[in-house]
Amino acid sequence: MLIKKADELRSSEITPESLYRGRRAFIRAAALAGVGLVAGSVLPASARGQERWPRGKKGPYDTDEEPNTYNDITHYNNFYEFGTDKSDPAEYSGSFKPLPWSVRIEGEVKKPATYSLEELVKPFTLEDRIYRMRCVEGWSMVVPWRGFPLADLIKRVQPTSKAKFVAFETVLRPSEMPGQRDAVLEWPYVEGLRMDEALNSLTLLVTGLYGKPLPNQDGAPIRLVIPWKYGFKGIKSIVKIRLVEDQPPTTWNIANAHEYGFYSNVNPEVDHPRWSQKSERRIGEFFKRKTLMFNGYADQVAQMYSGMDLRKYF
Amino acid sequence: MKSFDWTRRVVKPAVFILCLVPLLTLVFDGLTGRLSPNPISDITDLTGIWTLRFLVITLSVTPIRRISGWSGAARLRRMLGLFAFFYVSLHFLTYIYLDKFFDLDDMIADVSKRPFITVGFASFLLLIPLAVTSNDRMTRWLGGKRWKRLHQLIYIIVVGGIIHYTWRLKAGYFRPGVYAAIVGILFLYRIIVALRPRLAKIQGDSRQNAPNAA
Numbered sequence: 001m002l003i004k005k006a007d008e009l010r011s012s013e014i015t016p017e018s019l020y021r022g023r024r025a026f027i028r029a030a031a032l033a034g035v036g037l038v039a040g041s042v043l044p045a046s047a048r049g050q051e052r053w054p055r056g057k058k059g060p061y062d063t064d065e066e067p068n069t070y071n072d073i074t075h076y077n078n079f080y081e082f083g084t085d086k087s088d089p090a091e092y093s094g095s096f097k098p099l100p101w102s103v104r105i106e107g108e109v110k111k112p113a114t115y116s117l118e119e120l121v122k123p124f125t126l127e128d129r130i131y132r133m134r135c136v137e138g139w140s141m142v143v144p145w146r147g148f149p150l151a152d153l154i155k156r157v158q159p160t161s162k163a164k165f166v167a168f169e170t171v172l173r174p175s176e177m178p179g180q181r182d183a184v185l186e187w188p189y190v191e192g193l194r195m196d197e198a199l200n201s202l203t204l205l206v207t208g209l210y211g212k213p214l215p216n217q218d219g220a221p222i223r224l225v226i227p228w229k230y231g232f233k234g235i236k237s238i239v240k241i242r243l244v245e246d247q248p249p250t251t252w253n254i255a256n257a258h259e260y261g262f263y264s265n266v267n268p269e270v271d272h273p274r275w276s277q278k279s280e281r282r283i284g285e286f287f288k289r290k291t292l293m294f295n296g297y298a299d300q301v302a303q304m305y306s307g308m309d310l311r312k313y314f
Numbered sequence: 315m316k317s318f319d320w321t322r323r324v325v326k327p328a329v330f331i332l333c334l335v336p337l338l339t340l341v342f343d344g345l346t347g348r349l350s351p352n353p354i355s356d357i358t359d360l361t362g363i364w365t366l367r368f369l370v371i372t373l374s375v376t377p378i379r380r381i382s383g384w385s386g387a388a389r390l391r392r393m394l395g396l397f398a399f400f401y402v403s404l405h406f407l408t409y410i411y412l413d414k415f416f417d418l419d420d421m422i423a424d425v426s427k428r429p430f431i432t433v434g435f436a437s438f439l440l441l442i443p444l445a446v447t448s449n450d451r452m453t454r455w456l457g458g459k460r461w462k463r464l465h466q467l468i469y470i471i472v473v474g475g476i477i478h479y480t481w482r483l484k485a486g487y488f489r490p491g492v493y494a495a496i497v498g499i500l501f502l503y504r505i506i507v508a509l510r511p512r513l514a515k516i517q518g519d520s521r522q523n524a525p526n527a528a
Binding site: 068071072075076080084086087137139182184185255256271274275276281283284286287288 | 350351352354355415420423424427428429430481482484485486488
């Protein structure tokens with residue numbers, strides 16, 4: 001079976017559509033009517049915190065914050081392979097075929113291999129984790145992902161002593177991904193992590209969302225999630241993972257090295273050259289929130305960057 | 315007996331309502347949950363893009379009038395220009411309220427540190443005197459020549475608008491490129507019109523000087 005536990009999701013555990021529709025309609029109406037000032041405070045508590053995912057037990061990596069709705073997470077996406085508008089991935093990813101899928105793992109490893117998605121996932125226990133996701137553009141969400149630590153996979157292929165970085169590559173399928181027919185970015189999309197970042201227990205290979213298989217527009221069938229970095233580091237629809245000795249190129253850095261660094265850690269102190277990173281708008285909320293250092297994951301990751309000048313290595 | 319004034323009685327009111335359609339659509343979409351999960355960003359984007367569109371439409375009035383010979387077009391120009399100002403005001407209000415929540419320090423930092431906001435803000439400021447001097451009384455007070463000179467600021471404003479749009483994007487410059495191309499054509503048209511008398515004169519001179527001129 002491809003996505004374990006997928007059938008355990010009861011539809012009752014997802015935020016009821018009527019509830020989140022009603023809530024957002026209210027916020028919209030309030031904002032548009034110009035009485036939005038009070039929206040944040042008058043939202044009834046019953047409409048805010050009652051439907052947690054997964055229900056009941058909170059995992060050690062979960063945030064307490066309210067997850068965004070399935071609809072938000074699947075209809076507000078940056079996935080330029082399907083177009084540059086946020087609505088494009090939901091609209092134009094219908095003909096993308098995430099199955100069958102295979103992932104090549106190679107480079108500085110003792111056991112290079114090409115796995116089918118089933119083989120890749122099989123040895124690991126999938127877990128649900130509710131992570132914050134901060135986009136470099138200044139908005140954020142809370143997402144209940146399902147996946148397994150990248151570290152587990154790396155250990156399985158046995159890295160050599162030369163493996164210092166991990167390079168990732170997205171599938172190149174212009175026939176199914178209309179955005180790849182435009183030279184908006186250099187295709188295929190590539191990303192990279194330093195080895196310690198890749199092995200950090202927060203770094204997740206994700207195959208599911210809200211307990212269901214990952215939808216096309218969110219990076220099906222397998223993507224990366226690194227919650228303390230800006231969202232674009234979370235490369236989607238991965239076909240190749242390569243362990244390498246030197247720092248690998250990354251797509252947004254190739255597009256604009258001045259604005260997007262290799263690390264791209266969430267950092268309210270280091271602005272994007274064209275906008276402030278001090279605050280963010282959580283999707284579904286009216287007022288902005290302060291952006292947290294390392295997106296609130298400093299306890300787990302800050303030590304990896306101690307002594308580094310984060311203005312230089314942004 | 316005066317003939318029925320079609321431009322005044324029919325065309326102008328119809329265009330007025332048409333100009334309100336983007337706003338009405340936005341309000342309708344907002345109230346019925348048809349905007350994206352980030353509605354404030356939608357409001358910002360839509361009011362911004364309609365400002366640019368109305369600037370371009372206003373700039374096309376003169377060429378359309380000259381080419382089509384329909385003089386009524388000129389009588390729509392002021393209204394179209396004022397709609398550009400109307401949409402940029404909404405855009406600016408969205409920014410100071412829904413994006414900055416009236417945090418003056420934050421706004422000052424933005425305007426001084428972020429080139430795309432600096433350019434957008436400057437273009438907005440430049441549009442204010444044009445809106446203020448759009449009525450008949452102000453036009454008379456300024457006098458035709460000075461009024462015309464002042465309103466040539468729109469050329470700078472529209473270029474500022476396109477730069478503002480381009481600089482806020484992360485990648486993919488096709489759409490602002492389309493606006494730049496249209497504005498380029500409108501500018502070229504004006505340059506040709508302005509140069510034509512001189513070109514004709516040069517041609518005339520050279521013909522006169524030529525031997526055996528007919």
